Amino acid sequence: MNFNPKKKTSNLFLLIASFVIVSLILWNTNSFFKKFKEEERLKMEIWATAQSEFQQSSEDADLGNLHLKVFQNNTSTPMILVNKDGSIKTNNMPADKITDTAYIQRRISKFENENTPISIDQQGEHLATLYYGNSEVLNKLKYYPIALLLIIFLFGAVIFFFFKTNKASEQNKLWAGMAKETAHQIGTPLSSLLGWNELLKAENINPEITQEIQKDISRLETITERFSKIGSLPKLDHQDIVKQTKEAYEYLKLRSSSLIRFTFDSQLNSAPVLLNPSLYHWTIENLVKNGIDAMKGKGEIGIKILPDGKNVHIQVSDTGHGIPKSDFQSIFNPGVTSKKRGWGLGLSLVKRIIEEYHQGKIKVLSSNKEGTVMQISLKRMDI
Numbered sequence: 348m349n350f351n352p353k354k355k356t357s358n359l360f361l362l363i364a365s366f367v368i369v370s371l372i373l374w375n376t377n378s379f380f381k382k383f384k385e386e387e388r389l390k391m392e393i394w395a396t397a398q399s400e401f402q403q404s405s406e407d408a409d410l411g412n413l414h415l416k417v418f419q420n421n422t423s424t425p426m427i428l429v430n431k432d433g434s435i436k437t438n439n440m441p442a443d444k445i446t447d448t449a450y451i452q453r454r455i456s457k458f459e460n461e462n463t464p465i466s467i468d469q470q471g472e473h474l475a476t477l478y479y480g481n482s483e484v485l486n487k488l489k490y491y492p493i494a495l496l497l498i499i500f501l502f503g504a505v506i507f508f509f510f511k512t513n514k515a516s517e518q519n520k521l522w523a524g525m526a527k528e529t530a531h532q533i534g535t536p537l538s539s540l541l542g543w544n545e546l547l548k549a550e551n552i553n554p555e556i557t558q559e560i561q562k563d564i565s566r567l568e569t570i571t572e573r574f575s576k577i578g579s580l581p582k583l584d585h586q587d588i589v590k591q592t593k594e595a596y597e598y599l600k601l602r603s604s605s606l607i608r609f610t611f612d613s614q615l616n617s618a619p620v621l622l623n624p625s626l627y628h629w630t631i632e633n634l635v636k637n638g639i640d641a642m643k644g645k646g647e648i649g650i651k652i653l654p655d656g657k658n659v660h661i662q663v664s665d666t667g668h669g670i671p672k673s674d675f676q677s678i679f680n681p682g683v684t685s686k687k688r689g690w691g692l693g694l695s696l697v698k699r700i701i702e703e704y705h706q707g708k709i710k711v712l713s714s715n716k717e718g719t720v721m722q723i724s725l726k727r728m729d730i
Contacts, residue, residue: 613652641667
């Protein structure tokens with residue numbers, strides 16, 4: 348795994364910057380909330396003072412318009428005034444609830460928890476107690492940090508996925524270009540091999556030799572075709588999955604070491620699926636070769652075909668050292684490999700071929716010290 352100190356420092360800086368920004372947002376919102384609450388408290392104290400003077404004034408006293416404006420301007424803060432005789436007066440409360448004693452008592456308890464009640468006194472005499480709650484604006488302000496953080500998170504997520512998708516697209520173009528160039532480079536010596544094989548046939552060489560050479564040349568042509576298709580949408584046809592799997596199995600068995608024991612078992616005689624034979628054979632080869640590598644060239648490779656409702660499962664098993672459960676998902680990521688040599692692209696391409704091109708599924712069905720079972724699932728066309 349490559350270690351990039353610059354990237355690590357950059358990520359750490361972004362993490363610290365994000366923490367600082369979030370902390371500043373929360374601190375600023377909390378300060379604003381407290382300031383707004385203090386102003387609301389001051390407004391309520393002014394209202395209480397005006398109420399006290401109003402209650403102590405005589406009926407013919409002229410208090411001017413100031414008291415009236417103080418009473419009229421409070422249109423947002425809910426309040427309950429409990430006079431010393433027990434009578435209750437409400438303001439900015441639901442009209443259908445002001446006669447509900449139980450509701451009023453619940454509101455008093457709630458307001459008392461939100462804000463310290465204001466005692467209205469005049470010349471040492473207690474006249475009333477004012478209970479008031481948070482205004483609608485203040486209540487909405489509580490959720491402002493959450494809304495702001497959610498917006499920041501969504502914006503960050505959009506930016507992250509944009510760059511991630513853009514990077515993946517660039518990587519795909521790079522791999523596709525490399526694959527097509529590889530196919531082009533293989534094509535030149537392949538043409539020469541075809542010519543040399545024809546000359547060997549003309550020299551009356553043992554036909555079995557030229558036939559085996561022809562098989563390998565055909566295989567190279569298939570590989571070249573596979574590389575040339577990377578980056579383009581492959582054509583899918585109705586194919587018998589049992590027949591195609593058997594062909595891939597026979598080819599690999601013939602060209603593998605005698606130390607590898609192959610087994611093939613199918614519970615179906617045939618099962619039509621939408622398939623690109625060339626890419627499917629490539630998939631089976633990758634899984635089998637990975638299994639052989641895991642067994643260090645000695646063990647048993649098994650291929651089994653099982654029906655499962657509308658799907659068909661192709662299972663490739665080996666008797667290798669197994670895969671840690673924590674790596675069941677990551678082994679399909681590009682660049683992930685346990686081999687000293689290799690780019691870690693085999694299983695990544697296998698996943699793309701099965702899931703993106705064939706709309707199927709591939710997963711590690713099971714794995715332990717006794718071996719691993721990989722499972723491909725494809726939709727049947729006859730059900």
